[in-house]
Amino acid sequence: MHRPILGFRYPFRAHALTHHRIFSWDATYQLQRSEDLPNVTFAxxxxxxxxxxxxxxxxxxxxxxxxxxxxxxxxxxxxxxxxxxxxxxxxxxxxxxxxVRTGRWFERTAWFRFIDDHHRMHHRNPTRNLNVVLPLADLLFRTKAPGLAPVWRLAARERRRTAV
Ligand SMILES: [Zn+2]
Ligand SMILES: [Zn+2]
Known part of the structure; x- marks a missing residue:
């Protein structure tokens, strides 16, 4: 997905060139324009x-x-x-x-926040955090990135700061 394999370029084009260009690790991590919807998943x-x-x-x-x-x-x-x-x-x-967040019940669970932060770090550094569902291979192959304060934690800190 991050380089063409044996001349097969679709996953590289769809993921590395398109998905990574549209979705970064900042606010653009979440869908901003509905026309980008087809670039979230593969064909x-x-x-x-x-x-x-x-x-x-x-x-x-x-x-x-x-x-x-x-x-x-x-x-x-x-x-x-x-x-x-x-x-x-x-x-x-x-x-x-x-x-694409819609307020699903599991979006608030610790498990989803963990894999979501894990993937957001991948959008910051595409050579790290290559797993999405089960970050086991990232531990095995030492491609797990050190933690970045998750978006929700930064938001909570900001709320606390402005409340004082
Ligand atoms: Zn992604
Ligand atoms: Zn990637």
């Missing part, structure tokens, strides 16, 4: 393409675990593809919610 066809790209890996792993094309293979394969599909759907939906 719909990314979903089947990503599942298709991973199908070979899923098939190999399921075959290895089940030991052949038996009933276990189909169950393991279906569960693995289901998890992949759920993960991608969670990524697109939660990432959308980060940039």
């Amino acid at each position: 719909w066809w990314n979903f089947p393409v990503l599942l298709g790209l991973n199908a070979g890996l899923v098939t190999s792993v399921a075959l290895a675990i089940a030991g052949g094309w038996n009933a276990y293979f189909w169950v393991i394969g279906a569960v693995a593809l289901g998890v992949l599909a759920a993960y991608y759907a969670a990524y697109e939906y939660l990432h959308f919610c980060m940039h």
Whole structure:
């Protein structure tokens, strides 16, 4: 998503060149103009393409675990593809919610604020905080950025300051 791979430029163009240009880490982190709405998510066809790209890996792993094309293979394969599909759907939906706020109940939870701040830091420094849903790989590969005071915390501090 941050560089073209083997001549395939769509994710690079849609994410690094377009998404990062429109949405930064300041006030522009949240959608400012409705015409930018299509640039929050990827095009719909990314979903089947990503599942298709991973199908070979899923098939190999399921075959290895089940030991052949038996009933276990189909169950393991279906569960693995289901998890992949759920993960991608969670990524697109939660990432959308980060940039387009509508006052959803979970926007106030500590969990959402945490992943939202994590992603906002990615918009400040695109080589850091590459995970969106589950920042596990950022911990493993040491790409997690040190914390920046979250927007909500800055706003709370400002409210306290002006209240005095
Ligand atoms: Zn983003
Ligand atoms: Zn990025």
